[in-house]
Every structure is written in C-alpha cells, then in structure tokens.
Amino acid sequence: MRTSGLVVFALCATVLMLQGCATGGNAGTAQKAPAARYNLAGYPPPFRDGFNAGCDAAKRKAAEAEDKARYTSDSQYRAGWKDGQSVCKPK
Numbered sequence: 001m002r003t004s005g006l007v008v009f010a011l012c013a014t015v016l017m018l019q020g021c022a023t024g025g026n027a028g029t030a031q032k033a034p035a036a037r038y039n040l041a042g043y044p045p046p047f048r049d050g051f052n053a054g055c056d057a058a059k060r061k062a063a064e065a066e067d068k069a070r071y072t073s074d075s076q077y078r079a080g081w082k083d084g085q086s087v088c089k090p091k
Contacts, residue, residue, distance in 0.1 A: 038051070044076055046074050046080065047079060050071075050074075050077035050080025050081035051080035051081065051084035052080075053080075054083065055087065055088035056084075057081075058089045058090070059090075
C-alpha cells in the first residue's frame with residue numbers, strides 16, 4: 001500500500017507541474033514583448049530617470065533633454081541622461 005501512495009503522490013505532483021506549463025486562452029495571439037531595459041539596480045532614482053530619458057532621446061535622435069530644468073539642476077539626472085544617451089545611441 002505504501003508504494004501505491006507514492007505513485008499517486010508522484011502523479012499528482014507531475015500533473016500540478018505540467019499545469020504551470022499550460023498556455024492561457026490567448027494561445028493564438030502572440031504579443032510583442034516590451035523593449036528590454038538596462039538593469040540599473042543600485043543607482044539612485046534620479047540617475048535611473050535620467051538614464052531612461054537619455055536612452056529614449058538617443059533612440060529618437062534627439063540631442064537635448066526634454067526636461068531641461070531637471071537636467072540643469074540635478075547632477076545625478078544629468079549624469080544618467082548622458083550615460084543613457086551614450087549607451088543607446090544607434091551605431
């Protein structure tokens with residue numbers, strides 16, 4: 001009897017694991033994944049904001065920051081913007 005209990009447990013565990021692999025109801029409608037962002041963990045929020053703004057500007061081929069007031073007043077934002085512009089600039 002002990003062996004049959006293990007078999008039942010193994011079958012239940014297998015079914016539960018396979019259920020996690022099942023697709024949802026929208027299997028035929030593939031959606032485009034969002035653009036990958038850079039891992040900026042450990043950087044202060046103003047730097048991250050500036051990096052993302054600079055990267056977006058580089059992709060639009062814009063030479064200036066949209067938030068000029070923040071760019072001139074916040075050195076961390078400005079440093080992030082310059083880094084983002086440099087990293088994301090089309091080659």
